[in-house]
Amino acid sequence: MKKIIFIFTAIIALTFGACSPDEVTINPLEPTDPLLIGAVLNTPSVTTFNIVQTTDTTVGNEADEAVALTWEAATGDNDGSILYYVQMDITGNEFKTAVTIPLAASGTTELTRALTFGELNEAMNQVSVNLVKIASALSVKFDEANVVDVRVQTILGASIAVQYSEIINITITPYFTGLSDEISIKGDALASDVMLVNTDGVFKNRVELTASTFRFFAEPSETNISYNYQYFDSRGYTIDPLLVNANDTEMNFSFTGEEGAWDLILDTNSKTIELVEVVAPDNLYLIGSLTGWDPATAFPFHNNGDNTFTISAHLVDGDQFKFIPTNTSWDGAWKEDPNNPGSIINEGGDPNIGGYPAGQYLITVDFNALTFTMKEINNLYLVGTISDPAWTPTAAIKMGNPSAGVFSLIRDLKASDEFKFLPTNIDWSGDFGEDPNNPNKGFDGDGEKNIKVAEDGTYVISYNYTTNDIIVSKIVIPTQLYLVGSFRGWNNDAGNPKFTEVATNVFEITQALAANDEFKFVKSNTGGDWANDIAQNKTSPLVIEQNGEENIKVTTDGTYTITVNFNNGTIKLSK
Known part of the structure; x- marks a missing residue:
């Protein structure tokens, strides 16, 4: 059953002499014999205390009085005022990390002190903190019975003489009220639960938030302890203005900002909860040894629109690279975090990303998580009917x-045919089909669809890892092929250079071209016949496309061998 730690305003505030983990109060003064005879602490009628935590379904006893401690008055050798303090510590620790409960701001002359169950619980939690601070072998056992030493400290004001009463023992079963070392956040504002990373009391992670509610939970979840807005607010935390009290039955946090990725930072040292919006660049480029380390020649990533970017690249042994948001300068470069492999940081200098074997890779950069991944994609197969x-x-x-x-690939298909993709022809590892919710997009999760065509015909089938596009388009395979383009002023006539069919359905030609020349292919050299002209697909470079195609362009002068393969649907250029 989920538990929520509520704040009880009825509990009398305690000022613990050792409240701060940085200031463990150890008795500074030794008692002096002739000046002061200490108080005598009476044993209460009830010495066992089980503290019941308030939860979603349980009314706790934190606000109830647990015990009224009383003591006999001390006596001193002069007229100075005598002040009393109650001290508590775990049995066996000899008050090395005692929690001191003042009876007033500077002590009191009263001879009794009533304590609530909540005050006993807070005292036990502070004792636990103090024991950890001195690395004691002793510890407070939460949700178990602990034997506790209690005494009264007596101080004679004029001489500052100190005496202690005899120790009495009580037994307390406390619950933990501090923050766990492991914390997650859960709620309707998140698509899934997120663990926060704890670094010296600073809990942080990147989360996708929508306008709804959440709260923090101690882990493991079996503890059923959670921390709501009121928990932090009552403890003096400064809370980001985008997080408000939902004022629902569980006093959750309510996120009021823009939906998207945010860095959530819970700092228990500065007592702050902060949200920092994740702002991904509009563009991203791959720069490295494979691009000549020149921003102007950097390869552009595909922006997926969800703060992620993808690109496919051929790497050779020794290639290194990093990421830049513009192809005009090195400003804002991202490199691999040397302390967190697979993570990126917005800094210049080394290290570059590298060390991958030669091959073809899909590189994904995720600005939601500030990570990058490398997926080897050397082959792809078509499997199906x-x-x-x-x-x-x-x-x-x-x-x-x-x-x-x-x-x-180019294949004859029937309307009854179905197929999908495989990265290997050994087994079904990594198979994927079409996204049921996004037509013409690849998907490898549950519910993926096989790919089908509406009617019989010959089709070019292609998949682009960078854009995740599946393209299936009809084509008529020609019996002859001609080259037409800007190198001849786009004159489509009998002067069009003719390809040679070097293998079944494979055509090849050698042609001198100038930088920025564009060209495509036609099936006839009859003047002006552009019917069923062929070039490359607009989103998948060098894949054959008939009608709705994009011209092919060269960037440098040279004599090129152009190969058009109507078996696998590829266009190849070599100098």
């Missing part, structure tokens, strides 16, 4: 790889 009626992975068809992270 078109490869084997039994869907056997070993019969899966290998796809072409025309550009980084892009795979393609």
Whole structure:
């Protein structure tokens, strides 16, 4: 059953002589014999105290009186005032970390002190803090019976002489009121529970928040202890203005800011709860040895719109890189956190990201979690009724790889055919299909859909790891192919250079081109016939696309060999 720690205003405030973990009060004065005869502490009629915590379903006894301690008056050799204090400590500790309960701001001459169950509980929690501070082998056992030493300290004002009463023992079963070393946050404001990372009393993590409620929970969850808005507010915490008291039955926090990613920081040292909005850059670029370390030639990431960015890249042994938000300068560069592999920090200098074997990788940068991941994507296969009626992975068809992270294949399909993708043809590891909620997007979770076409035909099938796009488009495979483009002023006539069919459905040509020349392919050299012209897909570079295509462009002068493969749907350029 969930427990919430409530604050009881009826509990009389205690000022503990050793309240701060940094100031453990150890009796500074030794008693002096002739000046003072100490008080005599009476044993109360009840010496066992079980403190009941207030929870969602239980009314606790924190505000109830537990015991009235009384003592006989002390006597002194002069006319100075005599002041009394009650001290408590765990038995066996000899009052090394005693909690002192003042009877007034500077002591009192009264001979009795009533204590509530809540005050006893607070005292036991402070004793626990003090024991930890001195690294004692002793400890307070919460939710168990603890034998406690109690005495009265007597101070003679004029001579500052000190005496102590005889010790009496009482037994207290307290509950823990401090913050756990492990804390999570849960509630409707979050899509899932989030553990906070504790660094010397500063609890922090990045969370996705919506306008709703949450509170903090001690872990492990079996403790059923939680900390609500009132818990922190009553303890003097400064709470971010975007977090307000929900004033519901559980006194939850209510988040009132913009939905999105936030850094939540609970600092028990400065007693603050702060929210810092996560602001991802508008753009991101990959810069490194594979780009010549020049911002102008850095590779652009794909912005997924949820503070994550993806890019596919070919790496060779020894390649190193980092991330920049603009391709005009090094300002704002992100590198790997040397103390947290897989995390990024917004700093210049070393270390660069590197050490990966040569291969093709999908690189994902997540500004919600400030992390990056590397996924090797060297191959992709098509599996389904078109490869084997039994869907056997070993019969899966290998796809072409025309550009980084892009795979393609051309196949005759029937409306009854179904298929999906496999990164290996050994087994079903990593298979994925279409997202049931986002058509034409890849998805490897529960409920993924097989991919189908509406009618029989020949189709170009492609998948782009960078954009997560699945593209299935119809095509008519030509019997001959011609090159048309800016190198001839886009004159589509009998002068169009003709490809050579070097293998079944594979066409090749060698052509001199200038920097920034653009071109595409046509199936006829009859003047002006642009029907069913072919170039590359607009979002998956160098994948064959018929109609609705994008021109292909070269960036440097040279003589190029252009290969168009109507078996795997790829376009290849080499100099």
